[in-house]
Amino acid sequence: MNLPNKLTVMRIILVPFMVASMLIEFPFHYLVAGLIFGAASLTDYFDGKIARERNLITNFGKFADPIADKILVVSALVCFLAKGLCDPIIILIVLFREFVVTSIRLSAASNGTVVAANMWGKVKTVTQMIAIIAVFVFQVALEVYAVFPYMPQHAVQMMENIFFVAGEVLMWISVVFTVISGLIYVLDNKEAIADK
Numbered sequence: 549m550n551l552p553n554k555l556t557v558m559r560i561i562l563v564p565f566m567v568a569s570m571l572i573e574f575p576f577h578y579l580v581a582g583l584i585f586g587a588a589s590l591t592d593y594f595d596g597k598i599a600r601e602r603n604l605i606t607n608f609g610k611f612a613d614p615i616a617d618k619i620l621v622v623s624a625l626v627c628f629l630a631k632g633l634c635d636p637i638i639i640l641i642v643l644f645r646e647f648v649v650t651s652i653r654l655s656a657a658s659n660g661t662v663v664a665a666n667m668w669g670k671v672k673t674v675t676q677m678i679a680i681i682a683v684f685v686f687q688v689a690l691e692v693y694a695v696f697p698y699m700p701q702h703a704v705q706m707m708e709n710i711f712f713v714a715g716e717v718l719m720w721i722s723v724v725f726t727v728i729s730g731l732i733y734v735l736d737n738k739e740a741i742a743d744k
């Protein structure tokens with residue numbers, strides 16, 4: 549297994565640690581979860597960069613890299629939902645898109661075709677990761693303010709509301725790119741999934 553593929557596998561391995569850090573309450577757990585998510589996101593950047601620069605692109609990488617992205621992003625979103633930080637409609641749209649795209653990939657694979665992610669898929673992933681990292685940053689800021697007992701409660705409440713709205717806006721922007729990338733993916737791969 550080459551280095552880019554190892555980084556892809558590492559991204560998947562980091563997911564349970566991120567989930568545990570988000571769902572288990574301990575001091576600055578959002579900070580720990582956010583750092584793990586950030587590290588996993590960096591593996592996404594580096595595995596593609598190394599694969600292209602060193603000509604290490606493999607069929608496994610073409611298939612596993614976007615799957616690892618999906619596992620990472622959906623896991624974070626589901627945890628956000630459990631914590632009341634994400635609208636369930638956002639997750640439903642993301643899951644619908646991912647099921648459709650994965651179905652196309654599997655159908656194409658049954659015909660002997662490996663369909664790689666396109667530019668719009670990468671844009672979708674980047675906007676999702678930016679939105680998720682922003683939500684982590686907002687929650688870490690609230691964790692920091694929580695340790696200062698002199699902070700007025702109404703100020704903390706106002707910050708929570710502002711951060712929630714800002715997070716939702718960023719999430720919905722990523723949803724727009726999620727839908728666009730899904731539609732483009734379907735249109736670009738009609739031939740790959742056509743019955744033969």
